[in-house]
Amino acid sequence: MQNFEIILSENELEILAKKLPKEGVIILKGNLASGKTTLTKAIIHNLGIIANVSSPTFSVMQNYEDVFHYDIYQNGVDGLKKNGLFENFFEDGLHIVEWGDDELIALLNKFEIKCCVINIEIYEDxxxxxxxxA
Structure with missing residues (x-):
């Protein structure tokens, strides 16, 4: 897969969703309110899954069929390990991680789990x- 950069409005996110992996790990990085959960919704809906997607800030993980949606803002990688959720990354399906960081990427690479990293920046509107x- 090739690295790329794209500028889109919220109603154009399906363009990006179609270019992303359908399995493996996608790590979303960006400031608060940059659109991580909004992009996750577009990815999940692009897979044909009809679900009310919300940020798993307090539950740490939501499951939508074969898609696992994590938010590690409050607990980081240690929280994934402590809650027994890191083992999920060895399972088939798509794993989308909001607030993923370099520590998680390094740990995934240690276990030879490749990931797609998406940095989101606000650009005008x-x-x-x-x-x-990685």
């Missing part, structure tokens, strides 16, 4: 998505 593979 749109968002800039920098997509790379």
């Amino acid at each position: 749109k968002r800039k998505y920098k997509v790379s593979y």
